[in-house]
Amino acid sequence: MTQISFDDVYEELFPSVYRFVCMRIPSTDIEDVTAEIMAKIWRSIDRFEGRSSLKCWALKVAANYVADFYRGRKSVDIIPITEELQDTRNNGDYAEELGTVVSVSKTLAQLTEPQVAVIQLRLIEGFSAAETATILGITHQAVDSLLYRAKKSFRTIYTAEVAGGEC
Numbered sequence: 138m139t140q141i142s143f144d145d146v147y148e149e150l151f152p153s154v155y156r157f158v159c160m161r162i163p164s165t166d167i168e169d170v171t172a173e174i175m176a177k178i179w180r181s182i183d184r185f186e187g188r189s190s191l192k193c194w195a196l197k198v199a200a201n202y203v204a205d206f207y208r209g210r211k212s213v214d215i216i217p218i219t220e221e222l223q224d225t226r227n228n229g230d231y232a233e234e235l236g237t238v239v240s241v242s243k244t245l246a247q248l249t250e251p252q253v254a255v256i257q258l259r260l261i262e263g264f265s266a267a268e269t270a271t272i273l274g275i276t277h278q279a280v281d282s283l284l285y286r287a288k289k290s291f292r293t294i295y296t297a298e299v300a301g302g303e304c
Contacts, residue, residue, distance in 0.1 A: 149192070150191065153192055160245070174202050193268045196258070244298060256288070266280045
């Protein structure tokens with residue numbers, strides 16, 4: 138691999154790593170965990186072989202770090218929307234959009250961590266099934282199956298929440 142600066146790596150990867158961490162780590166730890174992951178990526182950059190994109194490889198490092206973070210814990214809490222955001226729900230012209238954000242956040246919090254991961258990687262970040270499989274350490278078929286189940290669960294929970302009048 139050609140010589141690459143820390144600034145280049147940071148600029149290219151930080152937004153994706155930060156988004157990845159935000160969905161998985163409690164808000165009090167997001168900054169520290171993201172910084173530790175970025176440092177780990179930088180220390181390991183010489184082991185990047187180029188068999189996937191740099192972003193895909195970096196998110197695999199992040200996924201492994203997050204797994205280590207939760208190893209030994211009995212449950213993984215998907216991060217709920219912040220109180221500040223909830224407090225602004227009735228302010229301004231964005232109440233309806235904010236209500237949707239709150240509903241989506243609550244729905245994601247009820248899915249399993251692998252379901253949230255596959256939704257984020259495939260539908261939000263736009264990774265292919267093969268790249269997602271590499272990041273999550275599962276097969277292509279497992280990614281397809283997990284995404285199908287995640288979307289089905291999301292739809293069921295979200296529909297029940299909207300029908301329940303919570304948004």
